[in-house]
Amino acid sequence: MPRSKDAPADRSIPSSAASGSDFLQLRAADAPAGGLSDWLAQRLRLAVSDGRLAVGDRLPATRTLAEELRVSRGVVTEAYQRLIEDGHAVGRGRGGTVVVAAPVPAAAPAPERPAERPSPQAVFTAEPGADVFDAVRAAPARIDLSPGTPDLASFPRTAWLRAERRVLGTLAAPGFGYGDPRGTPQLRLAVAKWLARNRGITVSPDEVLIVSGTAQTLALLAQVLHGRGVRELAVEDPGALGARQTLQYWGMRTPPVPVDADGIRVRELRASGAPAVLVTPAHQFPTGVVLGGGRRRELMRWAAEEGGLVIEDDYDAEHRYDRPPVPALRSMLPEHVCHAGSVSKLLAPTLRTGWIVAPPELHGALVDAKRFTDLGNAALPQLVVADLMETGELERRLRHLRKRHRARRDAMIRAIATHLPGAAVQGAAAGLHLTITFDADFPDTALAAAALARGVKVQPLSWHRLDPGRPGLVLGYAASTATEIAEGVAVIGSVLG
Amino acid sequence: MPRSKDAPADRSIPSSAASGSDFLQLRAADAPAGGLSDWLAQRLRLAVSDGRLAVGDRLPATRTLAEELRVSRGVVTEAYQRLIEDGHAVGRGRGGTVVVAAPVPAAAPAPERPAERPSPQAVFTAEPGADVFDAVRAAPARIDLSPGTPDLASFPRTAWLRAERRVLGTLAAPGFGYGDPRGTPQLRLAVAKWLARNRGITVSPDEVLIVSGTAQTLALLAQVLHGRGVRELAVEDPGALGARQTLQYWGMRTPPVPVDADGIRVRELRASGAPAVLVTPAHQFPTGVVLGGGRRRELMRWAAEEGGLVIEDDYDAEHRYDRPPVPALRSMLPEHVCHAGSVSKLLAPTLRTGWIVAPPELHGALVDAKRFTDLGNAALPQLVVADLMETGELERRLRHLRKRHRARRDAMIRAIATHLPGAAVQGAAAGLHLTITFDADFPDTALAAAALARGVKVQPLSWHRLDPGRPGLVLGYAASTATEIAEGVAVIGSVLG
Secondary structure: OOOOOOOOOOOOOOOOOOOOOHHHOOOHHHOOOOOHHHHHHHHHHHHHHOOOOOOOOEOOOHHHHHHHHOOOHHHHHHHHHHHHHOOOEEEOHHHOEEEOOOOOOOOOOOOOOHHHOOOHHHHHHOOOOOOHHHHHHHOOOOEEOOOOOOOOOOOOHHHHHHHHHHHHHHOOHHHHOOOOOOOOHHHHHHHHHHHHHHHOOOOOHHHEEEEOHHHHHHHHHHHHHHHOOOOEOEEEEOOOHHHHHHHHHOOOEOOEEEEEOOEEOHHHHHHHOOOEEEEOOOOOOOOOOOOOHHHHHHHHHHHHHHOOEEEEEOOOOOOEOOOOOOOOHHHOOOOOEEEEEEOOOOOOHHHOOEEEEOOHHHHHHHHHHHHHHHOOOOHHHHHHHHHHHHOOHHHHHHHHHHHHHHHHHHHHHHHHHHHOOOEEEEOOOEOOEEEEEEOOOOOHHHHHHHHHHOOEEOEEHHHHOOOOOOOEEEEEOOOOOHHHHHHHHHHHHHHHO | OOOOOOOOOOOOOOOOOOOOOHHHOOOHHHOOOOOHHHHHHHHHHHHHHOOOOOOOOEOOOHHHHHHHHOOOHHHHHHHHHHHHHOOOEEEOHHHOEEEOOOOOOOOOOOOOOHHHOOOHHHHHHOOOOOOHHHHHHHOOOOEEOOOOOOOHHHOOHHHHHHHHHHHHHHOOHHHHOOOOOOOOHHHHHHHHHHHHHHHOOOOOHHHEEEEOHHHHHHHHHHHHHHHOOOOEOEEEEOOOHHHHHHHHHOOOEOOEEEEEOOEEOHHHHHHHOOOEEEEOOOOOOOOOOOOOHHHHHHHHHHHHHHOOEEEEEOOOOOOEOOOOOOOOHHHOOOOOEEEEEEOOOOOOHHHOOEEEEOOHHHHHHHHHHHHHHHOOOOHHHHHHHHHHHHOOHHHHHHHHHHHHHHHHHHHHHHHHHHHOOOEEEEOOOEOOEEEEEEOOOOOHHHHHHHHHHOOEEOEEHHHHOOOOOOOEEEEEOOOOOHHHHHHHHHHHHHHHO
16 A cells, blocks of 8 residues: 655645545545555544444545545555455445444443552451452552562572573473363473472372462363362361452352361261362361371261371471471372372462362363363463473472471571460461461451551451451561561551550 | 381392282382381382282281381281272171272273374364364474464563563462452453553443453353343354354354454344354454444344344454554444454463453353352463553564564565465454465365375364355465465465375
């Protein structure tokens, strides 16, 4: 679409040309070089969209408009043709080209959703809804003691980039296409070896399914179980609110089973009649209890005798400070334990990379669910994680994290002793968080709200309880410096005192 | 756990020590430095697992085993304690430590699934099942003319890595944590601008939802619609088998609506009574037809009058060779069109990055579905894609691809004229594939099978048909060189002839 050669620099249209193009407010000089027809078609669509051209209006004759714009007639004919093709206009022979449909103008951008800028009160006063964690995350705070994230500041950016360079340097072209919904062979192998080294699980790479984190594991499992008529999946009480929300979203009732100092009470699980249970045996969330040896056996006996399914959320098992972690439950009873892990606590939650090692009987259905959910995880991040696992970088990172997290845990325990002498500390032997409870009777949501109003973000323990219990807080220490931790706990103390 | 200082280099156990540790086949020299208890506990678990230690057996007295292994007694006590904690053993005071539970040994690694190494026959003779595309992908072939992938060899590895370095250099620590399930603000903004520039859609970043490709868009939409009582979603016939499988997996019936030279026949859609329809208006899959202007209006009228939902799969709209792409349907009727796009055809399918611009009324429910499916896409790839969009790299890539793809398309048309003179070519004005049909009566699956047996992978058109029609093939040209294309088409010709 060449411009006519003698076009002057300024092609603005005189406003007197009523039968022509004045309503278009055209300046051909604004047109991109080489795309006059396209530009004209877009301006015409805009005119239709904002009403300057109404349905039923006839477009200017091509010759007239071409002369006014000082472009070749072909440019105008071509632009009209585009409007005909996209449905805005029809050609009526001698009747010219007539507008027959108008696009609907886009609504003005919606204001930011209320959840984006909640008042501290709003986050904690209502029953926590589906977007409660989005709201918490969006709430501004000087110090964030939310549980669930490792030390993010030390994410191994250099090692990640180096591994990604290796991956991009060696990946053959088909590797950029659609892939295996189970995950790349490289990451499935690396995870199998990781599980053998760190979690006592012997598993073939073919039994590993790569997923987008443990949230997706719960989603896929709930779907598959729902498809088999299961409507009930017992959860620990206290237990993670987020996990419960996910299971409920996917149609599961979540009867609570109490947790004591030895972990989940299997007798109550048995009494509940639920055919499946979600547990956090390595480091219970939120209490931090490690499932005792006797309870492990009881739980396995329940699964074997009742044909029950144990979903083992192994979310921070590697972060044990006093000794090597207890082996995964999965190693005891593969036919009845579905093991769920991820790199969220090893590297970063935002990588959305996790794995399922399911009972063989569920594996195929989970692969189908994964395929029809998203066709499988993206390959590049999988290959980078596999590289970090195979080169030992991830184990180095874990050793570094353990040291760093332990120091931060100690800082938090010291700060609690100083500023919250009445609080009982639980679950500090492992993980990324600890829990404090108060021998008192007040709503811990109010405490969390007051702390947030003073710039300190924490989670109320009651969010994670189904049955009432003592007020408390769940305090993450892994992602904050010792100074921030001391200051944050001091703020909580001053709010309480 | 220090080793005892006078331990000799070789600690293998004499086989005569029946009451002690010979059954353990222990060589303390194999133990990792600094982790003797852990190593011993793992060897004990292994012995329990493979039956050398049976349930009911008493472990050797700690003093005996310590002497035999020439380690301190504390090492053994500690190892026994671990077995007690993980449920394998109980301490019985003077009765010693007794094995009470054995882990179930992992099954031998399953053989590769049959789908991994199908015979060419197996892929094409049966009705295509849920894993048909996995099977096709896994089938070995010298030349791959499957549709659906752009030129993967030219993936911009350097630009990607450069953008990732920028992202990692600037991302603050909280960016590595859990993120907004809707996607990062940066990518939502970049997509909104991309859609305005390239697809004629005016939209606020708050209306954009980032997902894992169009397969996930269909999964989320089907869930949300299902939750509202919708059980039927009309599809184009012929139309993509994969899309249909996804919708059916999520509980939708998929009544077929015929496609002619102008695209989907809206009269038949209306007659079907379906409340929603999936269409590919920019370049119909597989026929390659562009939805005509009159049909666009008819479709919009159907949606407005019937309150119908149009799902616009805009999968390769940017790849138009003869002129700029027709604007997206979404620009015409935002209240009734759900627009789905992705970078699969712009960059690479393996990135699993796409977007939904939904009618406002569906947006919140889709965000919930995304949240409870995977908590949102991984942040790093999102930020890299946003960077490539904002720096103009993606538009450069698109210009490069269009040129390259057009040359390959031309090579394919030439090869078809030479080797398949009886074939009719359709849909070559845009996209990454074309369709050929034969004025004959034979099963095109047999043709595809025969071609695969000769090392050339193609898709039979009948896979994508619901109502019977002429036999044909869907041929992708974007990911193969001109030489491969010529050779592949020659093979098809020789198989036919």
